[in-house]
Amino acid sequence: RGAVLHPSGAGQLDQNRRWAAEVVNDFRENLLKFLRSSSDQPFFQSAEFLTTGSYFEKVKIHNPDEFDMMLKLQAPSRLNMTELDGGLFYRLDFLRPTRSPVQVFLLENQQLSSSKILTEMFRLVHKENLEDLNQPICMDVVYSCEGSGGINLMRRNICPCSCMEVHPSQGWPLAVRNGPDVENWLGKKVRQEIRSLPIYFVPKRLKGRNLSEESWRISFSHIEKKIITSHGNKKTCCESNATKCCRKQCLMLLKSLIEGLKQRFPKELEDLCSYHGKTAFLHTLFNDSMWARQQLPSCFLHLLGALEDHARRADLPHFFVPSCNLFSPAVFPKKALAFLVGALEEQRMFEFNFEAKKQHSFVSIHDSYINKL
Known part of the structure; x- marks a missing residue:
């Protein structure tokens, strides 16, 4: 699924x-x-x-x-x-x-x-x-x-x-x-x-x-590269194992989800791209306290929910050009956006419910892959 x-x-x-x-x-x-x-x-x-x-x-x-x-x-x-x-x-x-x-x-x-x-x-x-x-x-x-x-x-x-x-x-x-x-x-x-x-x-x-x-x-x-590389208000964030957060891991998981959805629904989600996920990610970075590495499951669900919320409201402001809405009907058709909302809700409720499915195969994939990055 x-x-x-x-x-x-x-x-x-x-x-x-x-x-x-x-x-x-x-x-x-x-x-x-x-x-x-x-x-x-x-x-x-x-x-x-x-x-x-x-x-x-x-x-x-x-x-x-x-x-x-x-x-x-x-x-x-x-x-x-x-x-x-x-x-x-x-x-x-x-x-x-x-x-x-x-x-x-x-x-x-x-x-x-x-x-x-x-x-x-x-x-x-x-x-x-x-x-x-x-x-x-x-x-x-x-x-x-x-x-x-x-x-x-x-x-x-x-x-x-x-x-x-x-x-x-x-x-x-x-x-x-x-x-x-x-x-x-x-x-x-x-x-x-x-x-x-x-x-x-x-x-x-x-x-x-x-x-x-x-x-x-x-x-x-x-500038996006600069922000993603130096992403915390504490300049020591991610300089050592003791100070690592899970921001990049969450972005990678969201990019993987978007790629998988596009492979599964190439026609319905033709207008979706990884930059939509990246933009939602940039809008969620401000609270440093919520990105503890051991909280990756809940942090990712928060990020996934943020993208779903942007899609549901048909409002995803460009991070640097707030007047440009990346989910406006002119660039992202309403029918495709409604389909995206349903797909994201399905993923959040069933496929990525870490709290209810601790033994889900995705967790083992995360352990064997993401932690090695």
Whole structure:
């Protein structure tokens, strides 16, 4: 009935992780070397990788077989960031004409083209893959999905995505300028540090809009990584076994549940993704006292209940863009949301009732897998 982890043994998992690290590092180094030595696209010569996503946050479930990496490109001058949907998607325009290499990606009125950047990224990655004769495994380069900002190298499932970096001196867009509300949890200093970080825009089409319309989605993945890595108001949280909490384990269990539900109901839950679970997780982090490691069953049920409550109320505010509701009918159909509520309630009542089913197989899976992370 439920979604259950099926991990490999600890030794095999460690071996797979070492192999994955070698694959990712090899790909990253080879692509950067190629871009810096390539003269046919100067704008990409100064690119750097931003390591974000579940693998780099150390909350990857199952074997490490998919890796998201952002190739950051520096905006050479100030940008005008025009909201398209209330704060998550934007149109980017340069405030004045530029002679930098980025000019080949501009449309009329100095608008920065997301589709041109993505197409060029695809071409360069494909070219590097063909020219690199030292690759131990051949990779097929394809667009990851319609409207996506990423490119998949299928046989390794490495997904490099170009993103435009906006310098902190320009400030964040108005809709997100205050930053996440973490002052009473992580402290005023951490909130100021977060607001001083650069922001990134990923080329991605706004759902429901014309295919020809250029748009960029704002990304806070680097800040999410920072929060998940340094997640407690006590700076010593998770530095030793004595101070470990169960936050990451709860997130991994929720990600596994979402993955299992999508496998079981691919059509009904097509709009559901792990970011919905991650967002609900970020909204629950503020109470440090409730995340004791020995309380993992009840903590996970609390997190699962929080996601169910967001779905029931059709209200899941983006953690960094509160005006954007990830469960609004425009992006998550009412029928699919109602189905999700039922599925989550079923899981909470029957499959993940730790208190009533202490001998459930899921507990043994947790003992043999999660505690080894």
